[in-house]
Amino acid sequence: MTDSSLLSSFINPEISVNSGQMFLWQKLDNSWYGIYGNHVLKFSILEQDKDEGLKPNIQFFSFPEFKNWERHVFRLDDDIISILSGFSKDSILSRAIRTHPGLRVMRQEPQQCMISFACASNTNIVMIRRMLSTICRKFGHRVSIDGKEFFTFPSADRLNKLTNSELLSCGVGYRVKTIKAVTQNIVSNNVDIEHLKRAKYDTSKKELLKIYGIGNKIADCILLFSLEKTEAFPIDVWITRAICLYYRWLLEANKEQKNCSEERTLKMEEKLLYRYKYEILSEMMRKHFGKYAGYAQQYLFYYIRQKADRKW
DNA sequence: GTACAGGCAGTAT
DNA sequence: ATACTGCCTGTA
Numbered sequence: 001m002t003d004s005s006l007l008s009s010f011i012n013p014e015i016s017v018n019s020g021q022m023f024l025w026q027k028l029d030n031s032w033y034g035i036y037g038n039h040v041l042k043f044s045i046l047e048q049d050k051d052e053g054l055k056p057n058i059q060f061f062s063f064p065e066f067k068n069w070e071r072h073v074f075r076l077d078d079d080i081i082s083i084l085s086g087f088s089k090d091s092i093l094s095r096a097i098r099t100h101p102g103l104r105v106m107r108q109e110p111q112q113c114m115i116s117f118a119c120a121s122n123t124n125i126v127m128i129r130r131m132l133s134t135i136c137r138k139f140g141h142r143v144s145i146d147g148k149e150f151f152t153f154p155s156a157d158r159l160n161k162l163t164n165s166e167l168l169s170c171g172v173g174y175r176v177k178t179i180k181a182v183t184q185n186i187v188s189n190n191v192d193i194e195h196l197k198r199a200k201y202d203t204s205k206k207e208l209l210k211i212y213g214i215g216n217k218i219a220d221c222i223l224l225f226s227l228e229k230t231e232a233f234p235i236d237v238w239i240t241r242a243i244c245l246y247y248r249w250l251l252e253a254n255k256e257q258k259n260c261s262e263e264r265t266l267k268m269e270e271k272l273l274y275r276y277k278y279e280i281l282s283e284m285m286r287k288h289f290g291k292y293a294g295y296a297q298q299y300l301f302y303y304i305r306q307k308a309d310r311k312w
Numbered sequence: 313g314t315a316c317a318g319g320c321a322g323t324a325t
Numbered sequence: 326a327t328a329c330t331g332c333c334t335g336t337a
Contacts, residue, residue, distance in 0.1 A: 214320085
């Protein structure tokens, strides 16, 4: 299969982008544009008349040139068919996959990813997008494509040199401390991205947790989206809700649970679960879903948000 | 005005 | 170990 036909069969960019994993992508005039560090990426899906009917023709573009970026960013090196069929015994997940075919985990530029999730605590997707696009507009490079204006993501070095009030003007609030901690760690080589990619999940996670403002959830997002840890399973309030609704039996099977047996309201259950140690829940889910648990997490997240009728 | 939104660190028990 | 609290900012 060619990359292009793989893409059209298995990737629905709208779902991936809307799942909140890609903050700086947008659709303009039937093309998708995204910021990957200092690159602007673009792809367009054109319906093309062929002998045997309509066959989608996908075109990719990047500036500055980033050869075969789609293979890297859409993780075409992953065998998506075998990953998804590995989940077939799980009925909830199978339903989530059936309802939202085309959701994929996408690779992000690591520095951008770390800084993006440094902005992600105690806020929502709309706000995160606003913070990040303001940071780009103020401190990134302007690129003009198709008569449209884009701004690249500033380097850690550039961000590290900004004053606190310059960062505050992007609406990041108290997260300025976390952003600075991240850029500081990157600039001083205290955090070595290539090392974090090579190292095992536990090792890399421990490294990330040393950074001020980076806790369990944010570390797992960074590991999953930019450090090649497909087993990372970030747990936020939505995933907690999903575990509570669909995977309580796992907890009971794990025998750790003594509080959840009686009748309780959903809210009370969530609070109980929330108190659960993050590591216990996360490890339980990683064991259940295996090496590609992160894919499962994305489907579950999108599924439950969709059911809750959240708009983006 | 109040509650809440994809968490985290600091402090007190 | 576990519970509680404050935090920037914007929206409903």
